[in-house]
Amino acid sequence: MAASSSEDATLTPGKAVDGNTTTRWASQEGNDREWIRIDLGEAASVSRVKLLWEAAYAKAYRVEISTDRTTWTRLATESAGNGGTDEWTNLNGKGRYLRVYATVRGTAYGYSLFEVEAYGTTGSGPGPTDPPTGAFTVVGAGDIADQCTQSDANCQHFKTADRAAAINPAFYITMGDNQYDDAHIEDFQNYYDKSWGRFKATTYPVPGNHESYDDYENRDEKAYREYFGSRATPQGKMWYSYNRGNWHFIALNSNRFDEDEQMDWLAADLAANRKKCVAAYWHEPLFSSGDHGNVPVSRPVWELLEGAGAELVLNGHDHHYERFAPQTRDAQADPNGIVEIIGGAGGKDLYGQGDTVQPNSAKRIWDKFGVVKLDFTDTGFRSQFVETNGTVLDTSPTYSCH
Incomplete structure (x- = not known):
């Protein structure tokens, strides 16, 4: 419910x-x-x-x-x-x-x-309530569209979009900060729409902190909602969930983790879920070895997911790629913990390493743009980080659902 x-x-x-x-x-x-x-x-x-x-x-x-x-x-x-x-x-x-x-x-x-x-x-409905079970692929990225065009050789969001298209996934997800710097509607139309916008009909997005700058006094993700339309709020709010195969996906708005409404919704959504495997994504990561570092506001969300036996969390915010081994909310290594992946190399300029490499950080790539490729089955998943030229720079173990 x-x-x-x-x-x-x-x-x-x-x-x-x-x-x-x-x-x-x-x-x-x-x-x-x-x-x-x-x-x-x-x-x-x-x-x-x-x-x-x-x-x-x-x-x-x-x-x-x-x-x-x-x-x-x-x-x-x-x-x-x-x-x-x-x-x-x-x-x-x-x-x-x-x-x-x-x-x-x-x-x-x-x-x-x-x-x-x-x-x-x-037992007399229209067959399976979700798309068919079996293997499927998803491509994700965060921190995507700089204010640059395809004619600019250094413009990276067109290159990550081309790589995402070449993978040809079942659908796409974004991990926030889709458009820079202040995410005005004209910027979405002039930049993001020309690259990642080609996937809008099959994209399940979330907003980042830059999406809240368009009307910053009211912390209103106005242009994000205007650009993505019903895909921004498929269930009436800027957080929602959906199923594919044996997986339950949860898309969250980390700008509003301090609001009870979203947290209450998340608890109810997890309680109602009947899928074996759970993946969630939002912008600001609980754990990061990058410039922004850990973001404690995400901890209560992690706690709810951990309590529900979730498998995977995807984030952006720090502009690099990082994959963590399964861990608990307290950064304790645990084979039954959650795998976190930061995919903040979607096109905006990259950040360097932060002051501290966090515990359980299994792989960090600071200097390459690319996308996160996720291969899901009914019983588990594997991730890869794919550079814009197609080179696979990191491959995770194959993890089984809890």
Whole structure:
């Protein structure tokens, strides 16, 4: 279970599916667009949905269903709700995930549901709820587009984009600071769009600290959202998750790790995950031997991932490549720990080594631009750092999922 927000730690989305009509989920007050998402556990055919509203009801909302939490099919629409109990019958929905997406509040508060009930049959949905299992490849990079064009021989983000394209992955991820220096929309359009922009339809991005400079007083990643559109906020926020094969991917916004909303969402997302393997990515790394060094604000996120048995974390921020052996939040080597990879060599000028080589740092490359190539299977992964000329400069061991 997950929701766009929760009013506090006692009004979480799980309270709307606990079978107790005295407990409830409530969104934060004052926002018109909020949602609650239910994981049905497997593919299902849904024929009836029942909603028990608390006093804070939705005047307008829609009930939707999805196989992958990305593409949603509308089952029902309400435009004149008055609270109480809403029951939708004769539905014909197929999928694993059910969502109530509220758009207009009926009161001055938020939205609150005592219960969300779904009825139907399982095992009769549209087959696998995610893309087919088996091996697939992903390419990632962070710290990408400088304000330079392809005619400039020293412009590197076109070269990393060409290398990424040559690998021909299933999809692409970015680890933040996609556009420099202050990530204005015209810079995205003039630079990033001309190189990595060719992959936008198959890119799962996250913002970096430079993306928050466009309206820095409000810490608003405005141009990032405008450029990437729905790909920046596929689930309504600048953090989201998705599945591929036996892997659960979590994309996070490290600019906002100090906000409870994202942390609560992450805890709920990990609790709802049913995939064996977990990878997460964001901009600022907990561990780095580079110029910025370790970023402690990422520690609570690492703790949640570690508790859920995650396998892999990908970051940018420091402009170099670095791969760490599996470790704990306290930098203790542990074969059951998390592998962290910094892929900050996506195109912007490289940084040198910091003051300290961190424990468990297995490989560091300071002077080469390139991309991180990730080969996933149903049971594990292997990573490589590929230079812009195609040379593989580092290959990790093959790690098994926990």
